[in-house]
Amino acid sequence: MKYHSTRGEAPVLEFEDVLLAGLARDGGLYMPEAWPEISANDMSALAGVPYADLAVRVMSPFVGKALSDTELGDIAGRAYAAFSHPAVAPISQIGSNEFLLELYHGPTLAFKDLAMQMLGGFFDHVLKKRGRQVTIVGATSGDTGGAAIEALRGRSSVSVFILHPHGRVSDVQRRMMTTVPDKNVHNIALDGNFDDCQAIVKALFNDHAFRDRTSLGGVNSINWSRVMAQIVYYFAAGLVLGAPHRAASYAVPTGNFGDILAGYAAKQMGLPVDRLIIATNVNDILARTLATGEYKVEGVTPTTSPSMDIQVSSNFERLIFEACGREAGEVRGLMSSLGQSGAFTLKEPVLANIRKDFDAARADEAEVARTMRETYEASGHLIDPHTAVGLAAGRKVANGASPLVTLSTAHVAKFPDAVKEATGVTPALPSHLEGLMHRDERMSILPNDLGAVRSYIEEHL
Numbered sequence: 001m002k003y004h005s006t007r008g009e010a011p012v013l014e015f016e017d018v019l020l021a022g023l024a025r026d027g028g029l030y031m032p033e034a035w036p037e038i039s040a041n042d043m044s045a046l047a048g049v050p051y052a053d054l055a056v057r058v059m060s061p062f063v064g065k066a067l068s069d070t071e072l073g074d075i076a077g078r079a080y081a082a083f084s085h086p087a088v089a090p091i092s093q094i095g096s097n098e099f100l101l102e103l104y105h106g107p108t109l110a111f112k113d114l115a116m117q118m119l120g121g122f123f124d125h126v127l128k129k130r131g132r133q134v135t136i137v138g139a140t141s142g143d144t145g146g147a148a149i150e151a152l153r154g155r156s157s158v159s160v161f162i163l164h165p166h167g168r169v170s171d172v173q174r175r176m177m178t179t180v181p182d183k184n185v186h187n188i189a190l191d192g193n194f195d196d197c198q199a200i201v202k203a204l205f206n207d208h209a210f211r212d213r214t215s216l217g218g219v220n221s222i223n224w225s226r227v228m229a230q231i232v233y234y235f236a237a238g239l240v241l242g243a244p245h246r247a248a249s250y251a252v253p254t255g256n257f258g259d260i261l262a263g264y265a266a267k268q269m270g271l272p273v274d275r276l277i278i279a280t281n282v283n284d285i286l287a288r289t290l291a292t293g294e295y296k297v298e299g300v301t302p303t304t305s306p307s308m309d310i311q312v313s314s315n316f317e318r319l320i321f322e323a324c325g326r327e328a329g330e331v332r333g334l335m336s337s338l339g340q341s342g343a344f345t346l347k348e349p350v351l352a353n354i355r356k357d358f359d360a361a362r363a364d365e366a367e368v369a370r371t372m373r374e375t376y377e378a379s380g381h382l383i384d385p386h387t388a389v390g391l392a393a394g395r396k397v398a399n400g401a402s403p404l405v406t407l408s409t410a411h412v413a414k415f416p417d418a419v420k421e422a423t424g425v426t427p428a429l430p431s432h433l434e435g436l437m438h439r440d441e442r443m444s445i446l447p448n449d450l451g452a453v454r455s456y457i458e459e460h461l
């Protein structure tokens with residue numbers, strides 16, 4: 001499989017180089033040249049297969065010759081053995097036609113583990129083969145950092161630097177990053193918000209001299225292999241609910257648009273998907289864009305769902321690329337307008353294409369709290385604030401024609417204060433994380449300044 005940049009001015013690459021590159025050199029994001037299809041017959045045969053085997057079937061065409069199915073299967077087997085539920089991503093029913101897709105059974109209790117554990121295996125494999133080292137730099141709104149650190153800690157070919165917005169992640173999220181003792185792990189608490197962290201990471205990638213000197217690699221969902229690994233659980237859920245014969249709708253708590261883009265990819269590959277519902281909290285740039293066609297960056301408001309406190313939604317660029325018929329020139333124009341004026345407007349046919357597959361809705365803080373409480377009272381299920389955004393938004397637009405699957409993106413124990421406030425119940429950390437709140441922490445607080453971050457990384461390599 002070959003990969004093209006959404007901005008059309010970077011080299012066309014194969015899977016391994018896309019994995020190592022992260023962001024394309026023209027500032028764009030890599031996309032597979034074509035969507036591989038899984039026929040209805042092949043899909044029927046996948047019902048009930050173990051998750052790791054399903055992962056091989058879904059990912060193999062994207063990986064191409066870079067890994068044999070046996071190698072891919074080894075990586076998947078190791079990645080998903082660390083999960084605390086045998087189904088890896090089980091479905092639970094919370095209402096007559098409502099389901100949760102539980103994506104929080106991995107080591108750091110959020111959906112990021114499902115892709116990041118694979119990414120750790122991919123990096124290991126490719127770097128060993130090439131005898132190379134990489135410097136991973138990533139931005140986190142809370143969950144990516146912990147998942148990346150957990151997947152890459154102690155791996156000798158990788159150094160990891162994670163930027164998080166100082167004071168804006170939950171205690172559990174921060175401690176999952178800062179209490180890891182491995183020498184290859186470095187935490188930077190940036191005096192800024194998540195968009196500032198992400199802007200610095202993108203600027204480091206666009207500094208080609210620094211990028212080459214440090215062999216920079218990325219773990220944010222700008223890295224295609226993360227989106228790829230997330231396609232698998234849409235198939236897992238769809239198969240349980242009757243694919244290829246019956247379609248479902250998916251409500252996805254959305255920030256950087258990586259998770260829901262994987263749902264779009266699953267649909268392109270043949271999974272029956274009715275609606276893809278973009279769920280946002282009050283940081284609702286995507287809901288506004290779907291309503292008006294104008295993508296306009298505003299300030300970020302901190303909420304109880306901090307992993308979605310984002311305005312610049314990187315992977316939306318991949319959807320725009322698709323929706324404008326893969327015209328890279330059009331994407332370049334929109335992105336340069338975004339850089340210059342903080343906004344762009346989608347042409348009517350592009351917006352219409354997006355609306356064919358997607359709806360969007362937002363949930364405010366009162367709705368989130370009410371959804372957590374009502375779900376607990378009605379079904380006995382405790383859900384975290386991100387999942388509550390998904391469910392509340394999903395209910396606003398669901399048409400009742402198909403089952404509504406809300407992606408449950410984090411474990412309640414990651415956001416205990418908001419859960420307790422809404423339901424009166426204090427969720428306990430799973431046993432493998434006992435002691436987390438008492439371990440020593442390591443992090444450096446840096447100003448919101450590209451030069452300061454660049455020097456810090458070079459000094460600590």
Ligand SMILES: *Cc1c(COP(=O)(O)O)cnc(C)c1O
Pocket residue numbers: 110111112142143144221253254255256257258259260307308386409410
């Ligand atoms: C990262 C994250 C999201 C947002 O996912 P995107 O792929 O960035 O849209 C939602 N919920 C939780 C718990 C997350 O960690």
